[in-house]
Amino acid sequence: MNETLTQNKFETFPATSRVWIYQSKTVFSEADIPKIRQQIQAFTAQWASHNNALRATGNIYHNRFVVLMTDESQMGASGCSIDSSVHFIKAVEQEYKVDLFDRMVFTYEKDGAVQAADREQFTKLYASGEINDDTIVFDNLVNTKADFEARWKVRLGDSWHSRMV
Secondary structure, eight states, rough: OOHHHHHHHHHTOOTOEEEEEESSSSOOOOTTTTHOOOOHHHHHHEETTTTOOOOOEEEEEEETTEEEEEETTSSSHHHHHHHHHHHHHHHHHHHOOOOSTTTTTTEEEEETTTEEEEHHHHHHHHHHTTTOTTTTOOOTOOHHHHHHHHHSSSGGSGGGGGGGO
């Protein structure tokens, strides 16, 4: 399944849908992307809360972000269902040898590509002028579809990232 088809599926979800974003400092290989997308679709197709199916979907963006979404207007994600998604993400980590839970990795756009840096590197990039307040950063703390669409990509100067430089 390609990114465009999955994005079209995202469009059918209400703005209040809940979103979880996991990022890898390194990109997934082009060869692995179709398999990971299939795994995401298989997981979201069977994702349940208190034995009730969740209306859910997911995708990979920029070959490094795994995004899961569920329409909580029909059924809210419970602690157990969130735990199952964490278990799924940990299995992806293990299979593809990536870290999807490091919250001190900062992703940003530079020269048309998505880059990643740890906090120390990010601070040095800012101090050297390689990135600045106009650099687009990814706010993986957004938690609704509306925020994902409006604020996932934001100027560094307008984001919480600015407190880290």
